[in-house]
Amino acid sequence: MKKFKRYLVTSALPYANGPLHIGHLAGVYVPSDIYTRYLRMKGEDVISVCGSDEHGVPITLKARKEGVSPQEIVDRYHEINKKAFSDFGIAFDIYSRTSNKIHYETASEFFLNLYEKGEFTEKNSEQYYDEEAGCFLADRYIMGTCPHCGNENAYGDQCEKCGTSLSPSDLINPHSTISGSKPVLRETLHWYLPLDKYEPWLRKWILEEHREWKTNVYGQCKSWLDQGLQPRAVSRDLDWGVPVPVKNAKGKVLYVWFDAPIGYISATKELTPNWEKYWKDKDTRMIHFIGKDNIVFHCIIFPSMLNAEGTYILPDNVPANEFLNLEGEKISTSRNWAVWLHEYLEDFPGKQDVLRYSLCASAPETKDNDFTWKEFQARNNNELVAILGNFVNRTLVLTNNYYEGKVPSRGVTDKYDESVLKEIGKIRVNVETSIESFRFREALKEAMNLARLGNKYLADTEPWKVVKTDPERVKTIMNIALQITANLTIILEPFLPFSMEKLRGWLNTGKKQWSDAGQTDILLTGHMVNKPELLFDKIEDEAIDRQVAKLMASKKANEAASVITVPSKDPVSFDDFSKIDIRTATILEAEKVPRTTKLLKLKIDTGIDVRTIVSGIAEYYEPQAIIGKQISIVANLEPRKIKGIESKGMILMAEDKDGKLVLVSPSDKVSNGSMIK
């Protein structure tokens, strides 16, 4: 493998329209932080850059909704997120933002450079335009009736009721959400990055030269490349963003995914005047830490931009993670299904490392993973407390009891002692190998093995027993136990920086280099250590129950808030109403329609006849349970074949806010066929 002189670590710029949650941390920032801390301890020349991504339509939408400016929105979340990172010890060298002047300059220059080289293609296209508000409309700004389900509040890109993805021209009765007026199509000019042109180069660069990338990343790229790349617009009609720096570009800004990765460059510029060393020297190794939603931008688009520009280096690896679920469900900002970083610290003050540990141990490295509070508790109690904290405590308590805190000398060592000491070095190498291959779960497990080793050593040598017969031997044992403890402060430092700082305090030592790991005389004879406190404490069931209850509460609140009362429909005449034959009937038989999830085949007595109706209620009613039940039906609906079965009529049901269907029945028994009017 190529030897690099320095490292440039980038972490996905969080979007400044909301606070950070555990998914962000687990997927991107904990791994990136571990990696960076490790490199720094090795004495490598490394910088880690990040910042807020502050442009794009969602931010303008949110601003409009709250009646404030986009700048106010991004200011708010920039501060919150910057603080969250610093609170959790995510040690970027700089946390910048894309609304900075330096970023505007950098992004403009970058665009202009490609523009002047003729890398872009220009194309006119038709976009929806709001004549009243005088602006073009992003898909999200257009609402109308969904052609599939009839929902009158479908967005131009997606109907949230039936989930179908749409384009604005699909909508019936489209209207602008800004002015309410009917949008018209209007021609607009945009600049495109011809990704199709770069395809051969990308194929070679990724598929041949970077086979070592993680399988999820490589596979994703391959599938994109195999599908064929299309030119992508790099500009938008919007007033929030970096203006397109050419003539005839009034009201146009750089599209957010074009300007965001350039944010890495501007952040580096802001950090150091030597920024070019990190971006333009082939001896720099650039690593992008991202989530899987970002793979295409960091593996295809941004590299294409950099390559087209020509003077920049390309990422050497893009260790993207998958997604973290929470208690079995997808994390969702809008549904408040998340553990927010700032709230976590209110509930668990000082327990940054516990979350870092737990998120790293179950990070979604190869596939989506689930975070549960129960597992979080188990990781803390069974691993951090029982294995790590306990070993440290045993060692320091014994040292204080026997030697008043003075490190005893190591006398004659036996074979077992030697093998334990040697094991420390092996563990260090294992941790290194794992971190350098971006396998952080494995690295952490291996690092914890050092604490396991310590516990085993004490159990095997039993100093509390031997002390009565052979005090000289105990000095050797405790010296070795202390050396293991000292090594822990090095090997676990990238993972648990807060706790290791504490531990160093008790050991009365300073920060060490990574190369010190494996050494067996870190604490010299006679060195004084302090009295320890508990490195971690147990998390009781109540604390966990409270968190789960909190989630359940937000789930409930959500449901309540999501009740959409459908406005009343247009009036109909009584004549029209009377055309519908609604009457009572009794269910005689019910069975599931095979190979469907929702359909029941019902035989019902309508008073006038016995007929078959197919109804989509199987998810809410067991066939057996509804036989004999009296219900209401539309008797004169034209028959329709559903799944090959002729359905004559329709069962009336009330649909609850969560989509649950409930049969509508007469409150007292009436004869079948009674008219409902």
Added chain:
RNA sequence: UGCGGGGUGGAGCAGUGGUAGCUCGUUGGGCUCAUAACCCAAAGGUCGGAGGUUCGAAUCCUCCCUCCGCUACCA
């Protein structure tokens, strides 16, 4: 119905051709320095099923079963 991802000891997972492994749990034992923590040992799996390729398959191929997500079926 289509697409995608899974099915490995009680639970959660690792393991892409060569004697089936980890964490937790269970049971028994040891220890009592330590936050009832630690250490050792044992039990427990025909790696969803059937065929095939191979000297050899959890691992490759074919078919099937099953679970999950999206999709379809709800008039």
